[in-house]
Amino acid sequence: MRRLIEKYVRLVLSAPSRRRLIREGGLVGHLQHLYDNKDLTFGEIKDILRRAGSGRLERVSEKMDGMNLVFSYDVSVGGLKVTRGSDIMRGGMDAAALAAKFAGRGSVEEAFTSAFRVLEQAIGSLNSSTLRRIFGETADRWYSIEVIYTKNPNVINYDSNNLVFHGWPVFERRVGPNGVAVEIVEDDRGGVDALAGNIDAMQRAVTDESWTIRGPALVKMKDISDGAALGDAVSQIDAAMATAGVGDGDTMRTYLMVPVNQFLGQFQLSPEAHDAVVARIMDDPGAMSLVDIRRMMDKETYVAIAQFVKNIPAVFKRHVRPIEVAINDFAVELLSGVGSSLIGNTDAEVQRLRAEVRKAVAAIQSSGDEKSMTVLAAQLEKLKSIENITSPMEGVVFIYKGNAYKFTGSFAAANQILGIFKYGR
Secondary structure, rough: OHHHHHHOOOOOOOOOOOOOOOOOOOOEEEOOOHHOOOOEEEEHHHHHHHHHHHHOOEEEEEEOOOOOEEEEEEEOOOOOEEEOOOOHHOOOOOOOHHHHHHOOOOHHHHHHHHHHHHHHHHHHOOOOOHHHHHHHOOEEEEEEEEEEEOOOOOOOOOOOOOEEEEEEEEEEEEEEEEEEEEEEEOOOOOOHHHHOOOOOHHHHHHHOOOOOOOOOOOOOOOOOOOOHHHHHHHHHHHHHHHOOOOOOOEEEEHHHHHHHHHHHHOOOOOHHHHHHHHHHHHOOOOOOHHHHHHOOOOOOHHHHHHHHHHHHHHHHHHHHHHHHHHHHHHHHHHHHOOOOOOOHHHHHHHHHHHHHHHHHHHHHHHOHHHHHHHHHHHHHHHOOOHHOOOOOEEEEEEEEEEEEEEEEHHHHHOOOOOOOOHHOO
16 A cells, blocks of 8 residues: 555655655554654654653654544535545545445444544534635545544553544645645644644534544653663663664664675675665665566575565664664653543553453463564563553654654553464464
8 A cells, every 4th residue: 555655645746845755554554663764863863862751842642542544524515534545545435435444344343434423523513614724625634533432442441432633644635637646744724723623612513422522632741851761771772873883963774774784795786786775675765676676686696685685674673673672661661650541540451451461471471382472572571571561551642853753662562462462463
């Protein structure tokens, strides 16, 4: 799906700096950890950690453990449209199309069809001028919303059914002479603020009292700058940087290139072949395929390089691991004891989560499955102790220099462990 979306994105003739490629799951999906952004420098990573540690991050909101929808409103015909993927190119789905997409999937179908009905009532209650300002005339701007449905929980059990508007991302859909283009843009029209400002009016329009409409769940972060977590994280990152020979001005891409350069250094590649292989490894836009790269070198060299390219996810994962663990340890402390806005009894949910993870760990350890045991060991290294599960919150999302990132703390490891136990993934 990502390649399909990027194909359309490249149809846009102009590309100001505010534009972002669509790379997220459903349509939004996997938000970036700090180490996921190849363009982020180590100086910026440390700046983010210091800002987070002193409670100075911008636009911090709760990351919900629900199901995502992206929605818009076509004022010209008076209808809500939603999407979970590339059908945004075709203008999204109406109620019938959404129901058909999830037909026969029990509580998932219930969640989405109920959410559509509630959202349609809420958005449809706004006057036409407000709708045009937020969405444009023909569903030109799209926003992200989290569907929390108590009959279909993921890892966290929330208290009630909710639709929660997110502050990021905002998608713009344009139809031009070269086709349809969709891009992530800044909320320069204040669409999210307008939605949040009309929460009460929209709630009054909803006839199903079991659902609540909410704006972005803003989180007040605690100040941990006087503790050891920040210093420990920076020290661990410094150690990884020293091993790789990079400095604060270098990017994650430079850091990732260290094992790549070590491997490619054993071959006598032409500059053109070297650059083509690097672009393929780094998944750069317009990178050549391995089939095309094969023509640029002898068979023996190609076989070795092709195998390395195949293994690169594991290579990068090992290389980034020290930085991942450092940031995770910091996030665990940062989010320790922070409650969810949608859960009344924080302690009870924390205890339930711990019990679920203990049960999952015991089952995996007794299974004898080596692959599951390997994954479990890696996640327990991050979690360190089940007692580190101290918050019933998936994490927080924040904005730094125009990009959205997340801290997930103990949730990420707990989620992976429970995923192995429930789905064998």
